[in-house]
Amino acid sequence: MTAQKDPIKDPMACVPAVAVAKSRRERAGGERRFTDFFGRDADELSKLPVQARVAALARMAEDWDAYASAQVEHAPRNAYGEVVIEPESEWKAVTLPYEQAAGIRAAAGKPAAYAAVAWRTEYRGWILVCSPKDGLASGRIMAVARVVDCSPVTPDMAKALGVRLGSQWIVWTFRDILAVETTAIRGSTGVWHHVVPS
Numbered sequence: 001m002t003a004q005k006d007p008i009k010d011p012m013a014c015v016p017a018v019a020v021a022k023s024r025r026e027r028a029g030g031e032r033r034f035t036d037f038f039g040r041d042a043d044e045l046s047k048l049p050v051q052a053r054v055a056a057l058a059r060m061a062e063d064w065d066a067y068a069s070a071q072v073e074h075a076p077r078n079a080y081g082e083v084v085i086e087p088e089s090e091w092k093a094v095t096l097p098y099e100q101a102a103g104i105r106a107a108a109g110k111p112a113a114y115a116a117v118a119w120r121t122e123y124r125g126w127i128l129v130c131s132p133k134d135g136l137a138s139g140r141i142m143a144v145a146r147v148v149d150c151s152p153v154t155p156d157m158a159k160a161l162g163v164r165l166g167s168q169w170i171v172w173t174f175r176d177i178l179a180v181e182t183t184a185i186r187g188s189t190g191v192w193h194h195v196v197p198s
Contacts, residue, residue, distance in 0.1 A: 061125075068092070068126035072144060072178070082181040083144055085128070085196055093128040093194040094121075094147075095139060095187040101131035105143040108179040113145070116161045116169040120150045123191045129174070130185050139187040145174040 048056065068091070076084045085091075096104070100115040107113035129143040153161070153169045163169045185194065 065125050072126055072176075078181050080179075080181075082179045084181045085141060085144075085183050087196050087198040089196050091128045091144075091194045091196070092123060092125065092191055093130055093141075093185070093188075094191050095130045095132055095189070098131040101129050101142040104129050104145060104174055104177060105179050107174075108143065108177045110177065111175065113174045113177055114157065114161060115172045115174070116153065116157075116163045117150075117172050118168060118170070119190070120170045121147065121172075121191050122150075123147060127191065128180070128185075128194060130187055132187055139185050141180050141183045141185050143177055143180050145177040147172060148175050149173040 071089055071091070072083070075086065075089075078084055095101075096115055096117070104113040104115065124147055126144060127147050128141050129145060130139050130141050132139045150170050150172050153163060153171050157171050158164065158169075161169075161171070183196075
């Protein structure tokens with residue numbers, strides 16, 4: 001029997017839709033903003049039984065999704081209808097090769113877009129799609145979309161995306177795609193938490 005993974009060390013193993021941070025709360029009447037639960041809150045969660053931890057992480061994921069959805073809904077648009085990413089807002093983000101990020105941006109308004117990625121994520125929800133300009137140190141935000149699925153590449157998808165069938169590529173499916181007013185960003189690997197500078 002395989003040992004159950006600790007959701008604090010590997011939360012993705014236990015909560016399929018878990019986000020990597022709690023929802024930020026609006027600053028009103030001195031109310032504090034949310035904090036990354038891998039930091040201060042991790043000690044508190046580690047004392048809970050596994051099922052209680054999973055439930056707590058799931059609630060955090062729900063909070064995050066509600067926050068991210070509200071951000072997208074209320075984000076200002078520029079004269080071209082592109083989403084304007086506001087200072088101090090917080091997002092999940094992923095860096096993809098320019099051709100894929102540009103393709104997702106170009107699919108704004110279409111039912112879906114796809115990207116072949118060398119790794120899988122269990123994250124589901126709104127994400128900034130970024131492209132590198134000079135490695136990860138410099139890049140641009142290209143779009144915001146929902147990650148709705150990550151699956152092994154199929155014959156039809158391999159042909160459409162120009163990747164070899166039988167390889168380790170994972171197809172990410174994006175929906176609700178919106179073009180973003182391109183903004184400079186310092187990228188990272190994997191799905192990361194991005195706080196827009198003020």
